[in-house]
Amino acid sequence: MATRRTFIKKAALGSGLLLAGGFPFESFGAEHWEKLTILHTNDTHSHLEPFPMDGGKFQGQGGVAQRAALIKDVREKEEHVLLLDAGDIFQGTPYFNMYKGEPEIKAMSMMNYDATTMGNHDFDAGIEGFAKQLPHANFPVLVANYDFTNTALEGKTKPYTVIKKGKLRIGILGVGIELHGLVPDSAFGNTKYTDPIVAANTIADKLKRQEKCDMVICLSHLGYKYESAKVSDVELAKGTENIDLIIGGHTHTFMDKPLVMLNKSGKETVINQVGWAGLRLGRLDFVFDSKKGSKLSNAQSVIIIKQTRGF
Amino acid sequence: MGACHRPYYIEQRYDSFYTVKGTEHTDSSFIKMLAPYKEKMEGQMQVIIGHTDTTLTKMQPECTLGNFLADAQLKAAIKTGSGAVAAVANYGGIRIPYIKEGAIRLENMYEMMPFDNVVVIAEIPGNVMKRFCDHIARAKGWPVSGIKFDMVGKEARRIYINSQPLDEHATYKIAINDYMASGGDECDFLVPLKKETTNIFVRDALISYVKELEKEGKPLHPKLENRLQYGD
Numbered sequence: 001m002a003t004r005r006t007f008i009k010k011a012a013l014g015s016g017l018l019l020a021g022g023f024p025f026e027s028f029g030a031e032h033w034e035k036l037t038i039l040h041t042n043d044t045h046s047h048l049e050p051f052p053m054d055g056g057k058f059q060g061q062g063g064v065a066q067r068a069a070l071i072k073d074v075r076e077k078e079e080h081v082l083l084l085d086a087g088d089i090f091q092g093t094p095y096f097n098m099y100k101g102e103p104e105i106k107a108m109s110m111m112n113y114d115a116t117t118m119g120n121h122d123f124d125a126g127i128e129g130f131a132k133q134l135p136h137a138n139f140p141v142l143v144a145n146y147d148f149t150n151t152a153l154e155g156k157t158k159p160y161t162v163i164k165k166g167k168l169r170i171g172i173l174g175v176g177i178e179l180h181g182l183v184p185d186s187a188f189g190n191t192k193y194t195d196p197i198v199a200a201n202t203i204a205d206k207l208k209r210q211e212k213c214d215m216v217i218c219l220s221h222l223g224y225k226y227e228s229a230k231v232s233d234v235e236l237a238k239g240t241e242n243i244d245l246i247i248g249g250h251t252h253t254f255m256d257k258p259l260v261m262l263n264k265s266g267k268e269t270v271i272n273q274v275g276w277a278g279l280r281l282g283r284l285d286f287v288f289d290s291k292k293g294s295k296l297s298n299a300q301s302v303i304i305i306k307q308t309r310g311f
Numbered sequence: 312m313g314a315c316h317r318p319y320y321i322e323q324r325y326d327s328f329y330t331v332k333g334t335e336h337t338d339s340s341f342i343k344m345l346a347p348y349k350e351k352m353e354g355q356m357q358v359i360i361g362h363t364d365t366t367l368t369k370m371q372p373e374c375t376l377g378n379f380l381a382d383a384q385l386k387a388a389i390k391t392g393s394g395a396v397a398a399v400a401n402y403g404g405i406r407i408p409y410i411k412e413g414a415i416r417l418e419n420m421y422e423m424m425p426f427d428n429v430v431v432i433a434e435i436p437g438n439v440m441k442r443f444c445d446h447i448a449r450a451k452g453w454p455v456s457g458i459k460f461d462m463v464g465k466e467a468r469r470i471y472i473n474s475q476p477l478d479e480h481a482t483y484k485i486a487i488n489d490y491m492a493s494g495g496d497e498c499d500f501l502v503p504l505k506k507e508t509t510n511i512f513v514r515d516a517l518i519s520y521v522k523e524l525e526k527e528g529k530p531l532h533p534k535l536e537n538r539l540q541y542g543d
Binding site: 033034046048049050054057060062063064065066067068069070072092093094095099102103106107110167168169180182184185212214215226229244256257258270272274278279280281282283284286287288289290291292293 | 319321325342344352409418425426491496497
């Protein structure tokens, strides 16, 4: 597979030179660019199978076997893929009532998710219930603003992780929603919620400066935006400095295009969310360059994207 | 830690999404993994527990799925000998858009009410009851049983509990669920009240309601009754 991808990459460069009438060797041949493909889900809510063919709006859509096939296709064509989820894996079909999340987590491990965060419904079998399914997970659960000290999840989640993809270092953190009023007190027990914006800012700064990450991604279960001033992805983007991308959830928002905002330091933060129930798989492709602001010409990057995506 | 890392900068971004569908394009290893879970589950979930002669639907301010839910909750609460006179459920707790006319399977009840919430009987003073009804009006209507009122803007007017006009000095025993009782859906005003938590899952209340009608040879006959309506 690696051979095929290498071939595609080289072919991309080759045909790029031909199509665009030739770029200077220095700018292209040295391969100072790198590409990352991010696939994402949120609020899959135990929808392991497609919706039944009953005339409903979503009939025939969704399903882990179908999602996995799409992911496999992308992984075959792309060298650097991240697969991320923004929480609420649990609750929504009888699978959850009967098996308490075991097949959901097993399916995510089989798809090789790189990380998830916790949604409010991931507490529906109690903290113990979620902890019990973690041995089936081969991916980290990232949450920076829940303190699980003295609970069954103590030491079993992480605030962030750093993943290397080719020449890139990608920092990923997670934030969760206020639990009081949303989740029964008995279900979250001793979990302490702290301000997600404060937590995200601290971690994102660390990822950019200390961990030297080229990109910082925040998995968020705060919700896209609210009429009130309640903390949301939009508020998170406005209130933080070093987050490049927010993969959101909770509000089940079907965003056909991501929202691009300016963050606290005037830099772009992208927010995206793909509805719920695994009906959609989101995809974002980023082209990186080792020269800041060198701005690959549109022609160049269109060629990179087209060739490597096999349009 | 990444000290000698050569930095890279985001220069371009492309977005798209896939609609997940299609029976031909599947990864069979997932079908295989799910098979034992599915088989055991379906054996239980496909059992027919009753029938409905009309499609039940979800909408606001009043809907047939909501009336069914609130009626089932009240019936279960009355059976415990609690003295409950009415019931309220949060609209967001109904997790399916409809149940089609015909057979009702156990599966439908799990889909409608996946949460393991239990029935709670709250003792609600008349003035808090007024606030509760205003809250329901602001939320554009929630499922109720034994309660009737008009929604005027964000306010509840002409409130009747158990067919009597609301008495601000009386105390009412109302069947709710533990999610609302602990302040869910902004029901913080219910938190300090005296309450009795039953061990009856709301879902089991729905199942019993359907099964009992079936035993009497009757299907559900859902209809709108103007329990909540807009008007001056």
